[in-house]
Amino acid sequence: xxxxxxxxxxxxxxxxxxxxxxxxxxxxxxxxxxxxxxxxxxxxxxxxxxxxxxxxxxxxxxxxxxxxxxxxxxxxxxxxxxxxxxxxxxxxxxxxxxxxxxxxxxxxxxxxxxxxxxxxxxxxxxxxxxxxxxxxxxxxxxxxxxxxxxxxxxxxxxxxxxxxxxxxxxxxxxxxxxxxxxxxxxxxxxxxxxxxxxxxxxxxxxxxxxxxxxxxxxxxxxxxxxxxxxxxxxxxxxxxxxxxxxxxxxxxxxxxxxxxxxxxxxxxxxxxxxxxxxxxxxxxxxxxxxxxxxxxxxxxxxxxxxxxxxxxxxxxxxxxxxxxxxxxxxxxxxxxxxxxxxxxxxxxxxxxxxxxxxxxxxxxxxxxxxxxxxxxxxxxxxxxxxxxxxxxxxxxxxxxxxxxx
Numbered sequence: 289x290x291x292x293x294x295x296x297x298x299x300x301x302x303x304x305x306x307x308x309x310x311x312x313x314x315x316x317x318x319x320x321x322x323x324x325x326x327x328x329x330x331x332x333x334x335x336x337x338x339x340x341x342x343x344x345x346x347x348x349x350x351x352x353x354x355x356x357x358x359x360x361x362x363x364x365x366x367x368x369x370x371x372x373x374x375x376x377x378x379x380x381x382x383x384x385x386x387x388x389x390x391x392x393x394x395x396x397x398x399x400x401x402x403x404x405x406x407x408x409x410x411x412x413x414x415x416x417x418x419x420x421x422x423x424x425x426x427x428x429x430x431x432x433x434x435x436x437x438x439x440x441x442x443x444x445x446x447x448x449x450x451x452x453x454x455x456x457x458x459x460x461x462x463x464x465x466x467x468x469x470x471x472x473x474x475x476x477x478x479x480x481x482x483x484x485x486x487x488x489x490x491x492x493x494x495x496x497x498x499x500x501x502x503x504x505x506x507x508x509x510x511x512x513x514x515x516x517x518x519x520x521x522x523x524x525x526x527x528x529x530x531x532x533x534x535x536x537x538x539x540x541x542x543x544x545x546x547x548x549x550x551x552x553x554x555x556x557x558x559x560x561x562x563x564x565x566x567x568x569x570x571x572x573x574x575x576x577x578x579x580x581x582x583x584x585x586x587x588x589x590x591x592x593x594x595x596x597x598x599x600x601x602x603x604x605x606x607x608x609x610x611x612x613x614x615x616x617x618x619x620x621x622x623x624x625x626x627x628x629x630x631x632x633x634x635x636x637x638x639x640x641x642x643x644x645x646x647x648x649x650x651x652x653x654x655x656x657x658x659x660x661x662x663x664x665x666x667x668x669x670x671x672x673x674x675x676x677x678x679x680x681x682x683x684x685x686x687x688x689x690x691x692x693x
Contacts, residue, residue, distance in 0.1 A: 292320045292418075294689060295437055295446040297425050298453035299323030301332050302661030302678040304408040304417075306450055309686035311415035317689075319417050320446075322439060324424035329405045331454065335675070336393070340401035343375045343679070344672040345392040355673045357476070357531045359666030362641050363677065366649075370683040372676060378683075382407055393671050428462050430654060447656060448689050452682065454662040455635040463639060463663075467653045471665040473637025474537040478529045480545065481625035482519035486588040491517045493582045499548040500524050503620070507532040513547070515585070518627055520545075523670065526629060530669045533636040541626045548617045549589075550579040558613045565609065569602030576601065579616070589615040634674055638665040648688035649681050658685040 294310055296303045299321050311319045321328070335341055346352045349367035353360045376386050376394070384407050386394045396403040412419060420441075427438040428449070435449040453459045460470045493515045501508050507528055514522035528545075529536065536543065550557060560578065568576060574597040577586035591597070593611040595604060604612075639659055643652050651657040660681035668674045 289436075290442055290444045291318075292444055292446040293317040294319045294448045294450065295435065295444055296321045296450040296452055297428075297437065297459065298451065298456075298661070298663075299325070299328035299419065299421070300452060300454055300661065300678075301329070301675055302452035302454075302682040303450070304329065304412060305679055306452060306658075306660060306682035306685050307417045308408065308411045308415060309683055310689055311412075311417050313686065313690040315415070319415075320444070321412075321417060321419045322423040322425060322437070322444075323419065323421050326421055328419060328421065329408060332404055332408075333401050335401060336395060336672075338401055339395045339399045340404045341393050341395060341670075341672040341675065342379065342386055342404065343372045343394050343676045345372065345388045345394055347371065347373055352673075352676070355671070356666060356668045356677070357533065358471075358636055359641065359664075359668075359677065362644075362646050363666065363680070366646055366680045366684055369687075370680045374683070375676060375679050378679075379404075379407065382411060391671070425459065425462070428466065430466070433656070435656065448658070449656065450658045450660060450685055451663050452660045452678075455638070456663065459663065460638065463659075466657075468643055468651070469640040471637045471640055473635040474533050475626065475628075475634070476530050476533040476636040476667045477526055477629045477634040477670055478626040479516065479521035479629055480519045480525055480529075480621075480623045481541075481627055482621045482623055484621055486592055486619075487515050487519065487621075490515050490582075490584045490588060493585050494522065495549050495582065495585060496580075497551055498524055499551055500528055501546045502528060502532060502536070503544040503546055505532065505535055505543075507535065510551070513549075519623070520621070521629070526670045529626070529629075530634075530636075530667065533667070536626075541623065543623050544620050545623055546618050546620050549581060549585070549619070550616050552579070552617065554613055554617045557617050558610070561609055561613060565601045565604065569600065571601055572597070573599050573601055573604060573612075581616075589619070629670065634667050635662065636665070636667050638663050641665050647684075649685045650688060658688065660685050 307319050385397045423439040429436045437444045495513045498513045499510045509527040511523040513524045577583050661678040
């Protein structure tokens with residue numbers, strides 16, 4: 289039986305952040321990270337396309353929480369304790385400067401996730417954090433006032449136990465055995481699979497600002513949209529997938545979406561196109577894109593409106609014009625399945641939020657058991673928000689442990 293002061297299960301973002309802060313504030317504590325894999329910080333490495341989207345430039349807690357489909361109410365207090373500005377300061381104090389991109393996402397100036405990984409490994413080594421790889425946790429038990437953790441290699445005992453494994457079915461099962469309620473995990477960030485000839489010919493096309501609705505639900509989002517080889521992606525779709533994670537899972541990812549590509553009413557678009565028909569009668573519709581739409585997208589809508597590539601504005605009939613309006617303002621696509629967004633996998637699900645004290649991130653079921661990151665039922669849209677949840681939870685856990693030692 290190996291005794292430790294603090295055991296952290298999970299060698300990811302939340303685990304390292306908690307470990308470094310605890311060890312820095314309490315040099316006398318023996319802090320150990322148990323990682324089941326051969327490498328640590330794997331999710332950090334692939335995040336943001338390998339650049340690590342550290343957080344997002346939203347500095348008002350009441351606004352930041354709106355990006356969390358699950359956790360909005362619970363995270364308001366924690367964000368008043370440790371916010372995006374605090375994250376920036378934390379990294380800058382350790383030699384890592386973050387930059388803000390036009391869409392609000394924040395990355396290290398190096399544009400490399402390795403910068404974040406190197407920072408964590410340096411700080412962990414500097415403050416004596418023990419990192420044990422290849423230690424998959426098989427059992428967790430409460431022994432008097434201490435926690436006993438059995439891995440595939442050793443048995444550890446510790447006064448404080450932090451679970452920071454992210455989405456782990458095995459760990460959720462162990463926590464369930466300790467009396468915690470687990471919200472059934474379902475995918476949260478994903479793209480839509482659509483087999484539609486209007487999209488097949490134009491992968492890579494981006495519509496900068498669209499409105500998307502899931503028919504038969506109240507789900508709605510807006511923003512950029514990307515046509516891919518398999519369907520649709522980009523923020524407008526990813527936001528829908530996050531906020532609609534539970535509903536879309538119930539539908540087995542088979543549903544219809546209606547998209548307004550021009551964010552204008554049917555009546556206004558019809559009026560505009562009637563004027564174009566009068567003013568540009570001799571021009572071909574195919575070569576006259578309107579509303580700042582990408583040319584290739586406009587051409588697909590023209591062809592879908594029973595026109596050809598040489599149809600002239602002056603020759604199109606009422607039905608063709610109305611069909612084109614519908615394509616622009618209320619076109620429907622059938623979604624048949626989903627795909628993981630890049631290599632980033634986020635789930636909705638985890639430890640029930642009612643069972644966590646959000647002033648400390650301590651379990652309400654067990655004293656000295658702390659939960660941080662995606663192991664709890666918190667998830668966010670893409671853009672650095674899931675990492676901010678990890679930093680905030682881990683920091684508050686470190687403060688809670690530091691304040692009692």
